[in-house]
Amino acid sequence: MPPATSPSAARLPTPLRGVVPPLCTPLTPTGDVDTRSLRALVEHQLVAGVHGLFAVGSTGETAHLSDARRRTTIRTVAEAVAGRVPVLAGVVDTSTARVLDQARAAADAGADALVATAPFYATTHPLETADHFRRVRDGVDLPLFAYDIPASVHTKLAARTVLTLAADGTLAGLKDSSGDLGALRRLLVELRAQGSLDTFSVLTGSELTVDGALLAGAHGVVPGLGNVDPAGYLRVYEAATAGRWDDAAEEQDRLAALFGVIEAGTAAGTGAGTGTGAAPGMSTGASALGAFKAALHLLGLIDCPATAAPQTPLNEEAVRSVHTALQRAGLL
Amino acid sequence: MPPATSPSAARLPTPLRGVVPPLCTPLTPTGDVDTRSLRALVEHQLVAGVHGLFAVGSTGETAHLSDARRRTTIRTVAEAVAGRVPVLAGVVDTSTARVLDQARAAADAGADALVATAPFYATTHPLETADHFRRVRDGVDLPLFAYDIPASVHTKLAARTVLTLAADGTLAGLKDSSGDLGALRRLLVELRAQGSLDTFSVLTGSELTVDGALLAGAHGVVPGLGNVDPAGYLRVYEAATAGRWDDAAEEQDRLAALFGVIEAGTAAGTGAGTGTGAAPGMSTGASALGAFKAALHLLGLIDCPATAAPQTPLNEEAVRSVHTALQRAGLL
Amino acid sequence: MPPATSPSAARLPTPLRGVVPPLCTPLTPTGDVDTRSLRALVEHQLVAGVHGLFAVGSTGETAHLSDARRRTTIRTVAEAVAGRVPVLAGVVDTSTARVLDQARAAADAGADALVATAPFYATTHPLETADHFRRVRDGVDLPLFAYDIPASVHTKLAARTVLTLAADGTLAGLKDSSGDLGALRRLLVELRAQGSLDTFSVLTGSELTVDGALLAGAHGVVPGLGNVDPAGYLRVYEAATAGRWDDAAEEQDRLAALFGVIEAGTAAGTGAGTGTGAAPGMSTGASALGAFKAALHLLGLIDCPATAAPQTPLNEEAVRSVHTALQRAGLL
Amino acid sequence: MPPATSPSAARLPTPLRGVVPPLCTPLTPTGDVDTRSLRALVEHQLVAGVHGLFAVGSTGETAHLSDARRRTTIRTVAEAVAGRVPVLAGVVDTSTARVLDQARAAADAGADALVATAPFYATTHPLETADHFRRVRDGVDLPLFAYDIPASVHTKLAARTVLTLAADGTLAGLKDSSGDLGALRRLLVELRAQGSLDTFSVLTGSELTVDGALLAGAHGVVPGLGNVDPAGYLRVYEAATAGRWDDAAEEQDRLAALFGVIEAGTAAGTGAGTGTGAAPGMSTGASALGAFKAALHLLGLIDCPATAAPQTPLNEEAVRSVHTALQRAGLL
Secondary structure (H helix, E strand, O other): OOOOOOHHHHHOOOOOOEEOOEOOOOEOOOOOEOHHHHHHHHHHHHHHOOOOEEEOOOOOOHHHOOHHHHHHHHHHHHHHHOOOOOEEEEOOOOOHHHHHHHHHHHHHHOOOEEEEEOOOOOOOOHHHHHHHHHHHHHHOOOOEEEEEOHHHHOOOOOHHHHHHHHHOOOOOEEEEOOOOHHHHHHHHHHHHHOOOOOOOEEEEOOOOOHHHHHHOOOOEEOOHHHHOOHHHHHHHHHHHHOOOHHHHHHHHHHHHHHHHHHHHHHHOOOOOOOOOOOOOOOOHHHHHHHHHHHHHHHOOOOOOOOOOOOOOOOOHHHHHHHHHHHHHOOOO | OOOOOOHHHHHOOOOOOEEOOEOOOOEOOOOOEOHHHHHHHHHHHHHHOOOOEEEOOOOOOHHHOOHHHHHHHHHHHHHHHOOOOOEEEEOOOOOHHHHHHHHHHHHHOOOOEEEEEOOOOOOOOHHHHHHHHHHHHHHOOOOEEEEEOHHHHOOOOOHHHHHHHHHOOOOOEEEEOOOOHHHHHHHHHHHHHOOOOOOOEEEEOOOOOHHHHHHOOOOEEOOHHHHOOHHHHHHHHHHHHOOOHHHHHHHHHHHHHHHHHHHHHHHOOOOOOOOOOOOOOOOHHHHHHHHHHHHHHHOOOOOOOOOOOOOOOOOHHHHHHHHHHHHHOOOO | OOOOOOHHHHHOOOOOOEEOOEOOOOEOOOOOEOHHHHHHHHHHHHHHOOOOEEEOOOOOOHHHOOHHHHHHHHHHHHHHHOOOOOEEEEOOOOOHHHHHHHHHHHHHOOOOEEEEOOOOOOOOOHHHHHHHHHHHHHHOOOOEEEEEOHHHHOOOOOHHHHHHHHHOOOOOEEEEOOOOHHHHHHHHHHHHHOOOOOOOEEEEOOOOOHHHHHHOOOOEEOOHHHHOOHHHHHHHHHHHHOOOHHHHHHHHHHHHHHHHHHHHHHHOOOOOOOOOOOOOOOOHHHHHHHHHHHHHHHOOOOOOOOOOOOOOOOOHHHHHHHHHHHHHOOOO | OOOOOOHHHHHOOOOOOEEOOEOOOOEOOOOOEOHHHHHHHHHHHHHHOOOOEEEOOOOOOHHHOOHHHHHHHHHHHHHHHOOOOOEEEEOOOOOHHHHHHHHHHHHHHOOOEEEEEOOOOOOOOHHHHHHHHHHHHHHOOOOEEEEEOHHHHOOOOOHHHHHHHHHOOOOOEEEEOOOOHHHHHHHHHHHHHOOOOOOOEEEEOOOOOHHHHHHOOOOEEOOHHHHOOHHHHHHHHHHHHOOOHHHHHHHHHHHHHHHHHHHHHHHOOOOOOOOOOOOOOOOHHHHHHHHHHHHHHHOOOOOOOOOOOOOOOOOHHHHHHHHHHHHHOOOO
């Protein structure tokens, strides 16, 4: 187990609570990290009052970033934040040895905590996954969050794995992007029963059900849409912590309507939109991340809305639909 | 469109709200429907105050029941209920012509409303699925609910399909057993925006997140665990409708702990339990339904805990773990 | 175990070998079984020299047929065949009790052997699946084939289950529509090792790799495309049994090119075809079965190319592409 | 497009044909690349007469190897081969920018050709995947093979993508590990129709159906089991190219029986084997790769049978079953 007095751990509240947006990674037209825009985005988030930031996660297009660009991103965020809130960094790679290399680089770049998935590409067994997290935690002296994201990793973390690694201190928390709030409820009940909830942080990545997740006892949220509207998520969180659940739900409803922008790209030209062109041929991820970046660009926060190759960019019709959605949500 | 004055439709509130348990189907040791136990179970539910009952759904082992036993079950439930609450009946079959046959039989047996899935076994397209629901609704003069259960059907209902069929009156409601509360949130927001929520009933089948679903605007819940503890789900519902969300969450937590019984069978002898025997070799469904029935038997509500063939029965260790869970939940 | 002298079993060669097309079910414009066209299709197959026929399988749209239409289909085929070749009948339903009802009806309608899948809709465990096949076999005195079709059933039959049920005589054979020729190869090697291959019939449903399956030791093929071109599959089979493997492969190549018709519907209007209209909105199954039926109609074998509701019909562009494919294959 | 005269391309036959084993990566007990054993394994393969070698593919545990160990592996293989056969190198990573970094490193380490999958972890669309391959090919002057491995990547390469990239010269070939020989047959027919088969190499990764794949027109095979028994695969290939298909099938049958070793780990202690201990808790991949390495160790080819962390190692019972399988196959 790591010493409780490590400087980074000291920077991370136990448990971490609140709104921790997974930052988009602004890029230049040639695909480099646009550090100026990234710093502006960080400042926008801190002004809104977020409780932490998550760099180079899935929303940060980590799968599409080279190691050099991942490092630049983490370093830029850590320097811009300057200790005001904890900076979590994704260490996404296929298995233990590679994740350890990512983890060492992230620590060196200034991360306060790490967020790792189970192994992917190769098959894995829950006992192997547990061993993976133990090895990553032992290799780098930073608090470690498990990242449960079956849409990308194609396995779901077993509840028993999380319970064991919460109890023995391997994990500092969980970022649950499984979308399975029922499984999360059971996990929260079991974590509470074993006395882990005072130290182990449960964050939901499901940005459409933050009110319900907080009602179920989650500590916070990592909302991709929080890039675009951090203030909205802070209102949900504050209403929830004040017990004003109907207010929380009303604000969550507004955000759920805004979340429709993620289909801006895939709907454009398909007849689901208003256009008449051919369907654009893009992945759901490219549509969602393209829409978030188009929104940030329309809001004047980043210089260029480009997503990383090989993601198909939004077309003009799609960008117009993002513009309309921002107006409806009262953001433009 | 059906006439608004049909007697059955009159028996169904618009929209249907509250707790509508999906009844287990008690069986005799030889696999026939145990109508005496079924009537006792119905009465237990009505005494607890449920707002409706759902017969021959997935929890009712409909996949394992012959047509004759399905009919006996619906007729027995309808007669026992005697109009006190609406009786919904599952009409689960692979495609339109077969579902129509099921629907006619269910109507004849006394159902007040029907619950149909999208086609399964053969592939289907959202436009074909919409056509399917329209043909079923046109063929039988009873309100029709769509049953979204990807774990069984292997497709998820498209939001656009539900929105269209809610707007044109084909569907009276949705039973959402997808477990995807985020998608349900978006759907609720869009149903509200198009003015459907006053007539179209949204019921969640996710028994672990009823508080969150009601907070998001769902009208009610179809909880399998409600067979065992209907009073618990009524307390969740009543607290939620009274705005006492923390009470709702606390009761939901108690139910979430009890829900662990569904693993009684699969965990027995695997080392996850306390036994030393070999793992029993049963499906997750057989474990869950076996545990519900073991609980009903231990509570004295049904005469025989058997599930239908070919489901492996719970072994003694598993039944003991159900007994322990009932004691912990304060039901024994 | 059934008596070896049962009349039906006597009609079934042990093991069954050769080409056993899964018959399309011709329908009238109103969706009834077109028994006249069905008899013509049967005669066309027998003239071509097929070794058996498989009625109301997936290609026969069994999922979309009512019980009454399934019975009519089996009876019509059995009467038209009049004992010249064995008639296998699908008994597709969700679980044991329902499959038993299907099996009794199929036996009564004149089937010589039954083809059943593992349970679907509800979850199943390999031991439950084995119990399922045993109960079906015990309930009806006809040889039983296991139907491995994960695309529909969403589980793959475990090799151990097949090996056990082949050894103890529960199963007379396997129709493998899994598309996994590697798994089939291992199964064939193990069946041979345990001495089952002289009595247990292994038929592949993969119509694009019949040469390879026969080379691996399979006894025959159940080719959907055999509705359209039975002579082609007979040439593949005859070349293979004569050891003329290059001839078998060449004919299989011709059939593989013709098989492209299955995308006639889904490609029409998408830009993959030559048209400019919108994509038709149909399932892959509706496209494939619509194309087979369009071909049978263009060949003058059936009166109406309609598929069962709710499948979207082929549009004119799609039918033209089927026409072109038949010309290229030398069938028109 | 790269110049046809590039030295590396010159080293790669057009199309590449024959047996190209995906090398296991021998490790030391501490997880470093055991370069001595790796050179011995290479020599064993060359003596057997293989037509090429594939380094750091899935069988080479690439997902579990750090960048440094990937480079060491490729360099060691390239130096040991010394131009006698072409060396293909896997460049497995989540998306374009990262694959390009892998590709540059592989080229620098001496690879003659590269093997890349579609993007994974993030979602992708066929047009984005095509763009991905074009960017990788443009970035590094080496022939590029597409690696279709849905078990790891969770999408299957679209036939149209392969056909387009074969026609325009982006791809030099395909390594098909999809297990879908039917789809491969259709692809081969279409590649032949567009005149690509003389330059575009189709290699199957399905080691149980090499005879069928060659009969269907594939150029060669990349068999994981070829690490253990390269001579067997060469016999299959030679019999097939000589038209002695029954000999090819017989040898393939022997290899299919030997292939059962991949379950050595997962079967040990489960009751499927002969032991009585608990099931070992390992992934199917760890079992398969552990068995291949145990076999290489038992054959005296590598010094240590360890697989990379976090894969659970084979237990003694599992190793004994590998030993027995080698004896039965006549290799020990």
